[in-house]
Each structure stands twice: as structure tokens, then as C-alpha cells.
Amino acid sequence: MKLNDFISENKSLIGLIILMAAVSFANANFLGVDNMLNILRQTSINAVIAMGMTFVILTSGIDLSVGSILAFAGAICASLIGMDTPLVVALFATIMVGAGLGATSGVIISYFNVQPFIATLVGMTMIRGATLVYTQGRPVSTGSHDVAESFYQFGAGYIFGIPHPVILMIVIFAICWFILSQTRFGRYVYAIGGNENVARLSGINVKKVKILVYALSGALAALAGIILTARLESAQPTAGLGYELDAIAAVVLGGTSLAGGKGRVFGTIIGALIIGVLNNALNIMDVSSYYQMIAKGAVILLAVVVDSRGKANA
Numbered sequence: 001m002k003l004n005d006f007i008s009e010n011k012s013l014i015g016l017i018i019l020m021a022a023v024s025f026a027n028a029n030f031l032g033v034d035n036m037l038n039i040l041r042q043t044s045i046n047a048v049i050a051m052g053m054t055f056v057i058l059t060s061g062i063d064l065s066v067g068s069i070l071a072f073a074g075a076i077c078a079s080l081i082g083m084d085t086p087l088v089v090a091l092f093a094t095i096m097v098g099a100g101l102g103a104t105s106g107v108i109i110s111y112f113n114v115q116p117f118i119a120t121l122v123g124m125t126m127i128r129g130a131t132l133v134y135t136q137g138r139p140v141s142t143g144s145h146d147v148a149e150s151f152y153q154f155g156a157g158y159i160f161g162i163p164h165p166v167i168l169m170i171v172i173f174a175i176c177w178f179i180l181s182q183t184r185f186g187r188y189v190y191a192i193g194g195n196e197n198v199a200r201l202s203g204i205n206v207k208k209v210k211i212l213v214y215a216l217s218g219a220l221a222a223l224a225g226i227i228l229t230a231r232l233e234s235a236q237p238t239a240g241l242g243y244e245l246d247a248i249a250a251v252v253l254g255g256t257s258l259a260g261g262k263g264r265v266f267g268t269i270i271g272a273l274i275i276g277v278l279n280n281a282l283n284i285m286d287v288s289s290y291y292q293m294i295a296k297g298a299v300i301l302l303a304v305v306v307d308s309r310g311k312a313n314a
Contacts, residue, residue, distance in 0.1 A: 012254050012270040012303075019274060023281040030284060037163060043276030044165035045224045047269055049243060050250035051176045052102075052220030054268045055213045057251050058180075058193045060260025061116040063214060065105060065123035066221040066247055067240035072131040073098045073222035078140040078235035081151050090151075095222045101127060102218020106211035124244070135237040142233055155231030165227050169269075172220065176265045189213060193260025249296070250275055253303045274299070 007014065024030045049066050056063045073094050080090035101123065108119045142148045157164040180186035188209045191199040200206050224243075229235045253271030256263025278299060282292045 009255075012267050012274065015253075015303075016270050016274050016277065019277055019281075023277065023284075026281075027284050030281065035280070037161075037166070039273070039276045039280050040166045040169075041163045042280070043272050044163075044169040045227055046243065046246045046250055046275065047169050047272035048172055048220050048224045048227070050247040050254075050268045050272050051172055051265055052217035053244075053247040053251050054176070054254075054256055054263060054265050055180075055189055056116070056217050057248075057256050057258060058189050058260055058263055059210060059213055060193045060196070060258075061109065061210070061213070062120060062248070062258075063102070063105065063217045064117065064120040064244050065101070065127055066217060066224075067243035068124045068127035068131065069098050069101050069218050069221040070225035070228065070240035070243060071235070071237060072101070072127050072134070072225075074225035074229040074235035074239055075131055075135050075140050075237065077222075077226050078142045078229050081142040081148050082140065084143070084145055084147050087147050087150050090147075091226060094226055095219050098222020098225070099215040099219040102221070103211050103215035105218070106214030109214070110207035110210045132237050135235070137237055139237070140235040142229065142235075148233075151230055152233060153230070155227055155229070155233075165231070168223070168227065172223070173265060173269055180265055185209070185212070190261055193257075193262070195261075246275060249300045252300060271303075 020031070029035060049070070053063055053066065076097050077090055077094040080093060081087075085093075105116075105119050105123045108114050109116050142151060154164055154168075159167055180189065188199070188204050191202070191204060192206055192209055196206060221240075225235075225239070228239055250271035251263070251268050252258065253274050254263065254267030254269070255271075256267060275296065278296060279292065282295060287295070
């Protein structure tokens, strides 16, 4: 029984190990240190967004605007860096922009009773439009000066051989894990996802918690935009297209229930790594990008089916 419980709780981790073992047999270079660091670097952006998405989905919500927030925040950040704004000010302002956009969705959902899917779909469209208007459809360069050189380190720097984006991912994971497992706010998030009416009757300020959850999602999407902009040394107006789907996929693959109230941020990290390993493996095997989309969809569908059967048998 204990073994069954362990397998049930760690399906995503077991799946990741099996996937990595299978790919390593197919390509001996897969488990090389350089390739592993490359996978972690590529996964970091999706993982950061997905950790914010985990909070949203735990409340039985959804946030389709994160890809657009990433693009808009990246454009704002590139502009500020290009104007030689102090680095800390530029980063803080960018994250606050993301938090504000996310909080706006939370207000619309909480106070106007708009379904999260619709509210964030509208946000996705409007924010993407605002990004194109702001950038006039052209990339925004960060320039070349001392502040820009420091900013580039967010995307290209290393500490003890570990890429900065990977370290940021680990730090964000630790913070999100602490919030969800060790704070009252985390308990409120689970309670709302479990039964919103009961949570409200028990004295939880459901509207406030939801607004904070969407603000957190927006802030982490903005942070992901900062990382991507630093890596590219410019902000692309089309950045983040489809990123919301990858984030949702990572959360689902990690075992978080789309119905809310059940899930772990650790599972989300594993889910993001599954997507990262799968993408890397298909690239190594020189599989067409068209087939990669089919393979990714099949893996996500399999995860949802397994999760659904597990609930049915529980």
C-alpha cells in the first residue's frame, strides 16, 4: 500500500526518470553535463511561469494572459534598460507591471464574476495588442552600456558553472514551496480550490486571495520576460506566443488538478522538466518541429488520462 501511495504521489517524477533513461539509450550524449545544463536553462522560463500558474490552477482558475504579459514586460524592461535606468529600478518596475496586469485579471474575475478563462483570454488579446502598439511591431534593444552589460548576466551569466536562469528558477521554487506549504496564504489557496463556498463561509477573503494569486502569476510571467529579454539582449513583440499552453501543460503533467485544491509546486517543476527533456530529445534526434508538437500533445493527453483514471479508481 505504501509503495502504491508513493507511485501515485510521484507519477510525474517516475515518468521523467523513465523518459531520461529511454533518451539516454538512444543518444549517449544526452546525459552530458553541458546538455543537462542546457535543458535546465531552456526549462527555466517555462518553469517560472508555470509556478505562478500553479497557484492560479490550485484555486480552480486559469491564466491565459501570461505569454502576453511576458512580452509586454520584456518590452518595458528593454526600454528602461535602454534608457540607462538603474538595474534594480528597471527590474522592480517590470515585475510590478506584470503584477498589476495579473491583479487586474484577478479583480475582473473576483468582483465582476467573469469566468477566469474569458477574463484572461481578453487580457491575453489586449496585452498582446498593447505590446505591439508600444513596440510598433519592432524589437526593442537594451543598448550597450554598463547597465545593459549587468542586465545581460540574468540570461547569460553563471555562478559556479550554473546558469543564472537556473539559479533564479531554484530560488522561485523555494519561495513558492514555502508559501504553499508553510503559510496561511498557501492554506487559503488550497481551501478555495477545494470548495470556494466553504472557504468563504469559514472567513477567508476569497476575492483578496484570488487577486493576489493572479498578481503573483503576472509577476512571475514578468520575471520570465526579464530572463528571456536578457538572453536575447532585446525584447521581441511576438515573444511568449504559446507559453501559456506550455505552462498549463507543466502544471498538469506535475499532477495538479485542473479542478483545483490539489497539487504541488514540486510536481510543476518536474512537469516543466518533462517538457524540456522531451523537446531536447526530439531536437537531438532531429525530429521535425511539426512532429514535436504532436508528440508534446500526446504526452500531455496521456498525463491527463492517467490522472483521470487515478481519480476514478480512488
